[in-house]
Amino acid sequence: MINVEKLRQDFPILAQNVNEESLVYLDNAATTQMPDPILQTMKTYYHKDHANVHRGVHTLAQRATEKYETAREKVRQFIHANEIAEVLFTKGTTSSLNWLARSFGDRFINEGDEIVLSYMEHHSNIVPWQQLAKRKKAVLKYISLTEDGFLDMEDARRQITEKTAIVAIAHASNVLGVINPIAELTELVHKHQGVIVVDGAQAVPHMPVNVKELDVDFYAFSGHKMLGPTGIGVLYGKRYWLEQMEPVEFGGEMIDFVYLQESTWAELPWKFEAGTPNIAGGIGLGSAIGYLNEISLEEIYHHEKELIHYVLPRLEAIEGLTVYGPSEPVDHTGVIAFNLDGLHPHDLATALDMQGVAVRAGHHCAQPLLNYLDTMATAxxxxxxxxTKDDADRLIESIKEAKEFFRHGSF
Incomplete structure (x- = not known):
């Protein structure tokens, strides 16, 4: 069991007041806070080891390179990849998916091929594939959802055919809070000789992920959603595919040799990593993985489940409040999207912020999903x-007070 009160001492940002109220931070699906040990790791790099990686023979350069590549090895172990050659550092999930659409897509997708997504995808896992479909005259298809917001596996079996080249799917939804059956999907996709791409941004920080057991071809996630810094992310890819793909950015350490008319590329994974990388970000991500491992992803998963079992029934008991996604806490991740009748979610989020409770409001970069749900935005x-459960109580109390305020004009 996580000792949350002790843990929170590592997060001084959570101890502040916002609008004269103690902060309750509930926007973790957008970005998580960073604990002091990770900040100190990055500070140490800048204070003692700041130099470019892979290029210098002097001591600082060697130390920086060792720390940066040690972080890559931590990522490999964290997701259980076979080798570091399969772990590419990117700017984040969005960057990873764009790389794939450009590199893998332009290399392997042909006119008439099918690209299959779902209605619950983040824009970052829609727009790159839309653009690829336009470039290659491919067919873009979508898997439907059940009434409770789950991926409709019956429809998946209809949509995924012998013409399917790519299936790109979220491991966990950033709106509905559902976890998709990736292993089952992978088996279905591979049965039709397709490739599966998984957006793991909302999964990797919250549950154990083993890319070998899932057998996925590609898996992408971001550091800033798992206690790490912004501007760093990971693209996992099977060596078989990465060796056949061309880089989409050029220069720096991704070069093997440059001739006047052509060039050759470095070995994996550096073949894809052009220019000076986000060194501090990579080191920070490695530190974040160490921090999460000390707690254990299993404990984090169970802690979030306990919170959802506590808060979800209380939310659903508020008259006029609609929760999107599964109604059973066991089926929910730590993400809960909701609306209050007669109140725009931006107004609701503003009212909550006045009480120190930070939530997200808007379309959550998932406009096709919200259109599918027949709403323009949610909190x-x-x-x-x-x-903590106290945070959950504050959320409930603040929603009720906001409801009262907009009905009668006072908190």
């Missing part, structure tokens, strides 16, 4: 390892 509370 969204998302819990993480440092949140």
């Amino acid at each position: 969204r509370a998302s819990f993480y390892l440092y949140n």
Whole structure:
């Protein structure tokens, strides 16, 4: 069991007041806070080891390179990849998916091929494939959802055919809070000789992920959603595919040799990593993985489940409040999207902020999903390892007070 009160001491940002109220941070699906040990790791790099990686023979350069590549090895172990050659550092999930659409897509997708997504995808896992489909005259298809917001596996079996080249799917929804059956999908996709791409941004920080057991071809996630810094992310890819793909950015350490008319590329994974990388970000991500491992992803998963079992029935008991996604807490991640009748979610989020409760409001970069749900926007509370039942109580109380305020004009 996580000792949350002790853990929160590593997060001084959570101890502040916002609008004269103690902060309750419930926007973790957008970005998580960083604990002091990770900040100190990055500070140490800048204070003692700041130099470019892979290029210098002097001591600082060697130390920086060792720390940066050690972080890559930590990522490999964290997701259980076979080798570091399969772990590419990117700017984040969005960057990873764009790389794939450009590199893998332009290399392997042909006119008439099918690209299959779902209605619950983040824009970052829609727009790159839309653009690829336009470039290659491919067919873009979508898997439907059940009434409770789950991926409709019956429809998946209809949509995924012998013409399917790519299936790109979220491991966990950033709106509905559902976890998709990736292993089952992978088996279905591979049965039709397709490739599966998984957006793991909302999964990797919250549950154990083993890319070998899932057998996925590609898996992408971001550091800033798992206690790490912004501007760093990971693209996992099977060596078989990465060796056949061409880089989409050029220069720096991704070069093997440059001739006047052509060039050759470095070995994996550096073949894809052009220019000076986000060194501090990579080191920070490695530190974040160490921090999460000390707690254990299993404990984090169970902690979030306990919070959802506590808060979800209380939310659903508020008259006029609609929760999107599964009604059973066991089926929910720490993400809960909701609306209050007669109140725009931006107004609701503003009212909550006045009471120190930070939630998200808007379309959550998932406009096709919200159109599918017949709503323009929602509020969204998302819990993480440092949140408590007291935070859940504050959320409930603040929603009720906001409802009262907009009905009668006073808190």
